[in-house]
Amino acid sequence: MDKIEHLKREIAQREAELQDLRKQLAEAEAEKPSVENGRDNTTTSQSDGGGGEGWKWPLEEHEYERYSRQMIVPDFGLQGQLNIKNAKVLLVGAGGLGCPAAAYLAGAGVGTLGLVDGDAVEVSNLHRQVAHSTARVGMMKVDSAVAYLQGLNPTITYRAHATHLTPQNAEEIVSQYDLVLDCTDHPTSRYLISDICVLLSKPLVSASAFQTSGQLIVLNSPPGKGPCYRCVFPKPPPPESVIGCGEGGIVGPVVGVMGVLQALEAMKLLVRGDHRRLKKTRADGTTTEEEEEKDVKQVGMLLFSAMADVPFRTVRMRGKRKGCFACGGGDGSALTLTELKTSLDYVQFCGVNTPVKLLRxxxxxxxxxxxxxxxxxxxxxxxxxxxxxxxxxxxxxxxxxxxxxxxxxxxxxxxxxxxxxxxxxxxxxxxxxxxxxxxxxxxxxxxxxxxxxxxxxxxxxxxxxxxxxxxxxxxxxxxxxxxx
Structure with a gap:
């Protein structure tokens, strides 16, 4: 057993080194002159626009090749790609939801992709958490996911936060990003993530999956205008009703569908610039803060049932709830960053499912x-x-x-x-x-x-x-x- 564990660690280390070498190779190839169609195209660093002397285009040459298929889609275009490149997106959770969401956001070219997770890869994760592998069992999930993502797209920036999100570290981590995806699996995390997004004015894409069903909703979008998680769910579910995948089970493609949909909703927000604090990059390379107010759209929750004849349906949700503890429902919030860090106990709020004690x-x-x-x-x-x-x-x-x-x-x-x-x-x-x-x-x-x-x-x-x-x-x- 010791030899097996040693070999697993060695393989994981070699894979991490290999991914780093691939990233270095991609960067080197992006900088070398290339001959195409009989002319010399010199690709240099991002600082000069990516095309060397005389390069006049806002994206680097390799980015036009990598992202061309999505940029030619109507209502996406060059501006959409510039918005994505300039964005910083955080995924809380590198499991069943986070793996496919991160893969598609990395593939799309999000400028900075952050992952928060304090767990290590287990064999039972592998049937659904597709960014991990057997060789990386025992590795921290964020490190395993980054190794996978660098192989997919080594040209963007990754940040691995190998910790659980807590009231004490939430501000420090979330404040670095423009948009947040909740890829967790417990109410305590969902309320915390929503609260910090409200306090820091970050839009939130929240999803969940269990057995053969899932749900998806976009919250706090635009910031200060859209409802938060507490508006939709003022009270947490009874603790005895909260069953994890370990007991209730989960079908891999179900959580995969929900994670892909999270990535899609995030890309829609980024491409449209539906966040007044998102920096927009113009075609001339300059950036500007997006200040105009966005209209509040009707909020709907997407419900997915894998075994139903009609697997998708949308339930119309109410908007901001008057008197909401977190966002105030438009009347001012009672929640502050200081209170979140020092006074809120999310475990107590959601209840603790204590062991049954019915027998002597x-x-x-x-x-x-x-x-x-x-x-x-x-x-x-x-x-x-x-x-x-x-x-x-x-x-x-x-x-x-x-x-x-x-x-x-x-x-x-x-x-x-x-x-x-x-x-x-x-x-x-x-x-x-x-x-x-x-x-x-x-x-x-x-x-x-x-x-x-x-x-x-x-x-x-x-x-x-x-x-x-x-x-x-x-x-x-x-x-x-x-x-x-």
């Missing part, structure tokens, strides 16, 4: 105890309450799958035949019932309901759960279990 210690057994019971072939029943998709992937031998959704959906007074396949015949009268789930939360809920329904026969039959669930089983009993 004597109603729970360890994985070692259950392993001994199974090995000695004592009469018992083990109910696995994960959903069937999880159960099909891996399970403890001899367990019976009864998804937790059946427990929560059972009507009062309904027969147990409706709950457990095969009816009560699978439950020997005196056999104890053990319940297991992924980490030991749903198993407590199910065990408590079985007691409430009287299956413990007033305490004569033991009903309890396996503490720690399949995660503890893998760690303490069977390391070969492909725990999901």
């Amino acid at each position: 210690p004597e109603e729970r057994i360890s994985v070692a105890e259950y392993e001994r019971i199974a090995r000695e072939k004592r009469a018992h029943v083990l109910l696995d309450v994960r959903e069937k998709e999880h159960f099909e992937l891996c399970s403890i031998p001899g367990s019976v799958n009864v998804p937790i959704s059946r427990f929560t959906a059972r009507r009062e007074g309904a027969e147990l035949e409706d709950l457990i396949p095969g009816g009560v015949a699978v439950l020997p009268p005196d056999a104890p019932i053990y319940v297991v789930c992924r980490v030991g939360n749903d198993s407590q809920i199910a065990a408590r309901k079985l007691k409430d329904w009287g299956l413990d026969r007033d305490g004569e039959r033991f009903i309890g759960d396996v503490f720690g669930g399949l995660r503890a089983w893998k760690d303490g009993v069977d390391p070969s279990l492909p725990f999901i």
Whole structure:
């Protein structure tokens, strides 16, 4: 294992060095004279316009070649490319959303592309986070993404912020950019990103994806005029309803679609100059601050459902919410940068989904105890309450799958035949019932309901759960279990 990890680190280091060499090669090729169509075209640095002595065009020669296919699109043109080149765009999150968004923005020629992420690449990321690779498992995501992006377009500037965005560092990081993309996956991050964008007058493109669906909305655009995230979602979802990809799952192309759409919305804002603080570069090479006020467009949320016959639909949203804590809804905001840094607790605001504590210690057994019971072939029943998709992937031998959704959906007074396949015949009268789930939360809920329904026969039959669930089983009993 040590040799494998060493080789992975070596490969990652060599790939980073290779990407740097490719960037140096691209820069060298951009500076050397080239002969094309019988004439000498000298390409020099950006400082002289990119074409050497006598070069009179606003973009460098290699940029005309690289970006020509998008510049000839109607309503894009040279001015659109100049706006993109002059822009600084920040992506918060270098995962499933951030990877495709960053790839298309880098390919389009965004002048400066920043990425914020404090996580490292894991194998479970690779089916959807397409900028990373097996060789770069263990590398910081921002460094892995930059290595990929430099291979795609080495002519632009990349900034890697290898940290999570926090109330304390948000101003320092976000203030460096013109436009922000929220590519995160948790409400705490979404509220923080929206708040700092409001305070710093940055438009925000926000997206999310889960299982086979996604949503997309453009916020605070134009700054101070459009609604913020708190206008659309004044209250966070209940913490128990927030399920991550690790538990609920995600289909790779779904999050890819949403990330590509984020890049598209960002390019629309940049090309149109829909940000009064964006510097516009004229064809003569001079720049100017865009001061004119932009009209506020009707805000709509794009909803994507991969399995629906009509996968896309748009829901019309209200504009700024009167009295909004962050943006004020036009009446002045109560939020300040000082308050954001020192007083706001986004984790507390969104709530913390604390571990379930429904059973007493004597109603729970360890994985070692259950392993001994199974090995000695004592009469018992083990109910696995994960959903069937999880159960099909891996399970403890001899367990019976009864998804937790059946427990929560059972009507009062309904027969147990409706709950457990095969009816009560699978439950020997005196056999104890053990319940297991992924980490030991749903198993407590199910065990408590079985007691409430009287299956413990007033305490004569033991009903309890396996503490720690399949995660503890893998760690303490069977390391070969492909725990999901």
